[in-house]
Structure formats: C-alpha cells, structure tokens
Amino acid sequence: MTKQVGTLVDQAELFRFISEVLQAVGTPLAGASEMANQMVASDLAGHESHGIRRLREYAYRASDGFVNPAAIPTLEQDSGSLVSVNGNTNYGHLVMPFATDLLIERARQHGIAAVTVKNCDPAGRFADFCDHAANEGIAVFMFMNVGGGAIDVAPPGGAEARIATNPIAAGVPREGAPNLVMDMATSAVAKGRLADAQERGTEIESDWLNQSGVLVPLGGVKGFALSVIAEALAGTLSSAGTVGPEVADARQGVLAIGIDIQKLRPLAEFKSDVAKFATHLKQTPLEPGAPEIRMPGESTAINTKIRKESGVTIHPVIWERLVELADNFSIKLPEPKSGSQQ
Known part of the structure; x- marks a missing residue:
C-alpha cells in the first residue's frame, strides 16, 4: 500500500x-x-x-x-530608549510586530534601544521580526522565555524538565542576499519540531532526548547557559515570570535589543562588508559529499521560493x-x- x-x-x-x-x-x-x-x-x-x-x-x-x-498592547514603562510592553493576553504573533516596530522607531531616535514584552501568547517564529528590523537597517537580538511555563527541557544531567526551550533570535542587514537571520531554540530541537516529528512518525534523533525521554539543551552546558541567560533577561527583566516550583501559564517574555547601524557607520558600507565575509565563508572548500554552505536565513529564502511555486x-x-x-x-x-x- x-x-x-x-x-x-x-x-x-x-x-x-x-x-x-x-x-x-x-x-x-x-x-x-x-x-x-x-x-x-x-x-x-x-x-x-x-x-x-x-x-x-x-x-x-x-x-x-x-x-x-x-486586545491592544500597552506601554507600562517608557523612558525613550527603554520600553516595557504588556501584550494584555493577545497572540504573540500580533504583539511582536507592534513591539518590533516600536524597537525600530526608538533605535532610530536613540541609536540603541531595548523593548521588553510580557503577558502574550508565544509568538511562534521570531525570524520574521528580526528580518523586518534588518530590512529597516536595524541590527537586532532577541531573547525569549515562556514566563515559567512550557517546561520541556532538562538541565545537563537532569532527569526531569525544569526550563523551556527559550529561543534566541537575531537579524543583521546584508547586501544583495537574504539578511543574516538566526532563530533557534536553546534546546537540541524546538519543541514544535519534536512534536511534528512524533506526529509524522519520523525518526527522533538520538541526541534530542536524554535517557529519561526529556529534551536536552543544545550542545549540553553551552546551550543550557544560553537558555539560563534568556530566562533571566526575557523572564525577569520583562516581569513575565521565570521557572520555579509552580509551573506557570505559558505567557511569553521577550527582551529585544536594536542598534541603528547608520548611527555607527554608513549602512551601505556595513551591508557590503557583511556580504563580503559571508561570501568568503560560502566559498570554503567542501568535504566529500557535503552540501553547500549556507548563511543563516538562506535556507528559508530557498525553501520559500520553491514552495510558493509548488x-x-x-x-x-x-x-x-x-x-x-x-x-x-x-x-x-x-x-x-x-x-x-x-
């Protein structure tokens, strides 16, 4: 059959x-x-x-x-370059575009800005928000947690989950090609990808789960360190909440930092320099059977072009x-x- x-x-x-x-x-x-x-x-x-x-x-x-x-997002604190956004329990997909546009505006005004977000539903992929900022000439870095909820990842050596997948994301403008855009869980794999593989009946990679069947951090102690920093900055600084003895509702916390590149050097020169070193990396001789080298964000652009047609x-x-x-x-x-x- x-x-x-x-x-x-x-x-x-x-x-x-x-x-x-x-x-x-x-x-x-x-x-x-x-x-x-x-x-x-x-x-x-x-x-x-x-x-x-x-x-x-x-x-x-x-x-x-x-x-x-x-619900309409509201500003709880606003000192110009530092802003706190309350999502008022709306979808993160709708709160984060508001927060990203605000970050772009304030970074242009002050050179560098930071926006925290709390009290919204998890927003899915942050790559779109980072790419949008990069298109506007703003380099951006984002930390996320889930407000003490969505506990899916065990600390290195731990037998039970104690922290969320806590993604980090970034966007950097690049000339003549997709921006450099990173959006990654600090766990070995995103929880959604694991669930998707389980639903499809596809093989689960051996390094995704520990002996207790719990998600592990990306790269062991290194990914765990990134996750802890994300928990501190996205959860504590935003007042969204952090992990603890009582599992909380899954409300996302975010810290987004934006830098107006034009305030430091001409944007065109910056983008050109990024493109040059990216080209140098992509021209690295390949080992036998290895696929082409892709910069962060390139696979997304390639897949999107194919699937728009197919x-x-x-x-x-x-x-x-x-x-x-x-x-x-x-x-x-x-x-x-x-x-x-x-």
Missing part, C-alpha cells in the same frame, strides 16, 4: 483558511491577516512546526478565553485537525491543488 503523503495546498488557500478560523474566534481582520501571513511563511520556509499545524491550538486558546485576540503539503494528521476546525467553525476547508493526494 502506498504511504499517504498528504494534501498539497496553495499558499493563498492556507492564508484564507487560517484567517477565517482566527476571525471566527474573535481576531479582528487585520490581526487575522497578520497572523495568517506569519503562519503561512513558516510553512513556506519549511518550518512546519510553527505553521498551520498550530492553528487548532491557537484557535482553542482564544475560544477558551486564554487569549484575547482583540504549494505546501499538509500531513494527514494535520489535515484531520483542519477538518475539525472547518466543522466547528463552519469554514470551507482549503482547496487542494489539482492532482493533490488526500
């Missing part, structure tokens, strides 16, 4: 379905469109762990009252979730592309 591979769907149909589901749970049109764009971008980029597979989770968090998708394959497990959402909210399922297997 031929293994079922999934349903091929065009990005426009994915966008429509996501947007309509989010509107059905109270998200205003503009917010639903913004969030749909981010989720479709994840699927196009090959990061299915943060794409449409999360839609059921996001929809029910709103319909159950954990998320208020119509479409996105929805795994049967995820398709069943979409059927459930379509039934519950009376929304038409995404139309499969011609010849797509279901």
